[in-house]
Structure formats: C-alpha cells, structure tokens
Amino acid sequence: xxxxxxxxxxxxxxxxxxxxxxxxxxxxxxxxxxxxxxxxxxxxxxxxxxxxxxxxxxxxxxxxxxxxxxxxxxxxxxxxxxxxxxxxxxxxxxxxxxxxxxxxxxxxxxxxxxx
Amino acid sequence: xxxxxxxxxxxxxxxxxxxxxxxxxxxxxxxxxxxxxxxxxxxxxxxxxxxxxxxxxxxxxxxxxxxxxxxxxxxxxxxxxxxxxxxxxxxxxxxxxxxxxxxxxxxxxxxxxxxxxx
Numbered sequence: 001x002x003x004x005x006x007x008x009x010x011x012x013x014x015x016x017x018x019x020x021x022x023x024x025x026x027x028x029x030x031x032x033x034x035x036x037x038x039x040x041x042x043x044x045x046x047x048x049x050x051x052x053x054x055x056x057x058x059x060x061x062x063x064x065x066x067x068x069x070x071x072x073x074x075x076x077x078x079x080x081x082x083x084x085x086x087x088x089x090x091x092x093x094x095x096x097x098x099x100x101x102x103x104x105x106x107x108x109x110x111x112x113x114x115x
Numbered sequence: 116x117x118x119x120x121x122x123x124x125x126x127x128x129x130x131x132x133x134x135x136x137x138x139x140x141x142x143x144x145x146x147x148x149x150x151x152x153x154x155x156x157x158x159x160x161x162x163x164x165x166x167x168x169x170x171x172x173x174x175x176x177x178x179x180x181x182x183x184x185x186x187x188x189x190x191x192x193x194x195x196x197x198x199x200x201x202x203x204x205x206x207x208x209x210x211x212x213x214x215x216x217x218x219x220x221x222x223x224x225x226x227x228x229x230x231x232x233x
Binding site: 103 | 156209225
C-alpha cells in the first residue's frame with residue numbers, strides 16, 4: 001500500500017530561521033504531490049502542489065517544495081519563517097491512476113514559530 | 116471563507132445513538148470525500164463519491180453509511196459507533212476528470228465535525 005512519511009512530528013523554530021520539512025512517499029508510479037497546511041482553528045488548505053514540469057514548485061506565503069523523483073521525496077522549505085507560519089503541515093500523494101483524487105496523507109508536522 | 120461547509124461542528128453521541136453528519140460544497144465540484152482525522156494518525160480516506168456514485172470505500176465499518184443525494188451534498192450516517200470512532204471527520208470536494216481523465220485540481224476541505232462517542 002502507498003504510504004507517506006513525514007519525519008518530523010514537531011518542529012520549533014525562532015522567527016527568521018529557515019525551515020525544511022521532510023516528506024517521502026512509497027509509490028513506484030507517477031504521482032501528484034501536495035502540501036496542505038492547517039492553521040490553528042482553521043480548515044486544511046493547499047500550500048502548493050506538483051503535477052508535472054519544473055520539480056521546484058513555489059506556493060503561497062513564500063513556501064516552496066522540490067520533487068526529487070530518485071529519492072521519492074517532496075520536501076517543503078521556507079527561507080525565513082514568521083510567527084504566523086505556526087500550523088500543522090501535511091504532505092499528501094495522489095497516485096495518477098484515477099480521475100478523482102485519492103490522497104494519501106502523512107501524519108503531519110506541527111510547527112511552532114516563537115517570536 | 117471555505118466553499119465547503121460541515122454541520123454540526125461538534126457532536127457528542129452515545130454508542131446506541133443514530134446521527135448524521137452533513138457536508139455541502141458551493142464550488143460546483145463533481146467529487147466529494149469523507150476523511151477521518153485521529154490524533155497521531157494520518158488522515159484516512161473513508162469514502163469517495165464521483166459524479167454522485169460511490170467509487171471508493173476504504174474498508175470502512177458498516178456503522179458508517181455515506182449518502183450523496185446530489186453533487187453538492189454529502190452525508191455520513193452514524194449508528195452504533197464505538198468510542199474509538201471519536202475523531203475529526205473532514206469533508207472535501209474537488210473537480211474530478213471525466214471518463215478517468217486526469218486533473219490536478221486540489222481538494223477543498225471543510226472545517227470538520229469533531230465527534231465524541233461516549
């Protein structure tokens with residue numbers, strides 16, 4: 001079965017620190033890749049997605065992610081975090097074999113940014 | 116403001132109760148999803164409806180019964196639940212490709228229903 005691993009369950013950073021959250025998936029075929037974010041008290045929302053083309057994807061709020069096919073990875077990065085980035089981040093994979101999305105999620109990483 | 120609404124936002128029920136969760140999407144999408152979010156576990160896909168037909172049932176116990184009367188509404192009927200069913204139940208919608216065609220459209224999530232089973 002497909003699975004998604006997020007290596008860090010909790011991350012604590014100071015403002016202006018750089019962020020990298022790891023995501024690895026186990027699926028041998030072609031995939032769509034997503035990062036979702038859930039701010040405290042809010043619903044899940046899309047941060048960025050990879051479908052095809054340039055493996056370096058830029059999303060909202062200064063986030064980016066790089067798809068490395070050989071490593072089955074899709075790590076999320078931000079050069080300088082802000083207090084408002086405190087949230088839970090979820091990596092998700094959609095194997096490209098259905099018309100609808102069948103997302104497989106990781107367990108999530110809770111990020112706390114201290115001012 | 117999300118285009119996917121869920122009611123109720125909180126629900127407490129006994130193991131012998133019957134209740135229903137409701138989801139409504141205002142985005143014109145043709146696929147809807149139920150997920151279960153438990154503490155320290157990944158979001159689990161429960162059911163998928165595409166064009167109002169159930170296309171995925173991820174080995175969910177029969178005490179959970181979905182219903183999709185039209186493309187905008189999705190229900191999750193609950194009966195004789197167990198305490199371990201306590202979780203956040205999320206609804207999502209997306210625009211699925213027709214005839215198996217691919218789409219990279221994202222899923223839009225509702226705020227969830229926090230369910231507690233006593």
